[in-house]
Amino acid sequence: MFLLALGVFLWIAAHLFRRLAPELRARMGDRGRGAVALVLFLSVVLMVIGYRQADGAVYWGPMPAMVHLNNLLMLGSVYLFAASGMKTSLARDVRHPMLWGVVVWSVAHLLVNGDVPSFLLFGSLGLWALVEMVVINRAEPVWTPPPVKPKKTEVFALIGTFAVFIAAVAVHMVLGYSVIG
Numbered sequence: 527m528f529l530l531a532l533g534v535f536l537w538i539a540a541h542l543f544r545r546l547a548p549e550l551r552a553r554m555g556d557r558g559r560g561a562v563a564l565v566l567f568l569s570v571v572l573m574v575i576g577y578r579q580a581d582g583a584v585y586w587g588p589m590p591a592m593v594h595l596n597n598l599l600m601l602g603s604v605y606l607f608a609a610s611g612m613k614t615s616l617a618r619d620v621r622h623p624m625l626w627g628v629v630v631w632s633v634a635h636l637l638v639n640g641d642v643p644s645f646l647l648f649g650s651l652g653l654w655a656l657v658e659m660v661v662i663n664r665a666e667p668v669w670t671p672p673p674v675k676p677k678k679t680e681v682f683a684l685i686g687t688f689a690v691f692i693a694a695v696a697v698h699m700v701l702g703y704s705v706i707g
Contacts, residue, residue, distance in 0.1 A: 527576065527580045527581070527582065527642075527643060527646070528576070529572050529575055529576030529579065529580075530572070530573060530576025530577050530579075530580050530643060530646055530647060531576070531646060532572050532576070533568075533569045533570070533571070533572030533573035533574075533575075533576050534569070534573060534646060534647060534650045534651065534654075535569075536565055536566075536568060536569035536572065537566065537569040537570070537573065537651070537654070538650070538654045539565075540562050540565040540566050540569060541566075541654065541658060542657075542658070542661065543562060544562075545661045545662070545665060573647060576643075577643055577644075577647050578701075580642075580643035580646075581643070582641050582642025582643050583641065583642050584640060584641040584642075585640040585641065586640030587638070587639075587640065588638040588639070588704075589638075592637045592638050593638055593705070593706070595634075595637060596634045596635065596637050596638045596705075597705065597706075599630050599631075599633060599634035599637075600630075600631065600634050600691060600694070601687065601688075601691055602627075602630055603627045603628075603630040603631040603634060604627070604687045604690050604691050604694070605627075605683065605684070605687045606620075606623045606624065606626050606627030606630060607623075607624055607627045607690075608683040608684075608686050608687045608690070609623045609683060610622075610623040610624035610627065611624075612675070612679050612682065612683045612686075613672040613673075613675055613679070614675065614679055614680050614683045615674075615675075615680065617671070617672055618671040618672055618674070619671070621659075621663075621669050621671075622658075622659045622662065625655040625656075625658055625659050626655070626659075628651060628652065628654075628655035629652050629655045629656060631648075631651075631652075632648045632649065632651055632652025632655070633652065635647075635648040636648050636649060636652075
């Protein structure tokens with residue numbers, strides 16, 4: 527469980543670094559981008575390895591209805607990421623769509639994974655996303671929504687959402703996690 531906790535800690539620290547130590551981050555310049563990217567990559571590796579190795583008490587497992595609700599929420603989560611990246615109409619209406627995508631991802635995974643390692647991974651990352659929104663909103667209270675994009679952007683975002691969702695299902699299946707129910 528140590529590797530999992532270390533990975534979660536590094537993820538949170540790397541993301542909050544710019545907000546909590548802006549002068550230090552500014553002094554690092556472009557080198558800082560590479561350093562932060564390396565820490566984030568390491569954090570993901572540690573979280574994956576740590577989660578796969580972790581063992582802990584199990585309070586609930588995947589129930590058929592929850593698996594389907596998880597999949598529906600995951601579609602929504604992936605769309606929030608697409609909306610953020612492509613600046614769709616949703617990104618004009620919702621501040622922090624990517625962070626909201628992490629919150630939805632976290633809740634979806636906790637519905638079907640009721641064990642201590644899942645609480646640590648999914649719960650911590652969901653809480654981090656909520657804290658990150660508060661920190662950003664305090665630092666930048668005025669928000670300017672992105673400009674209006676052509677309607678085809680919405681179509682591409684939906685196509686991308688389904689493609690990424692199918693790829694995520696495939697990766698989960700290869701790793702031995704049944705996500706179909």
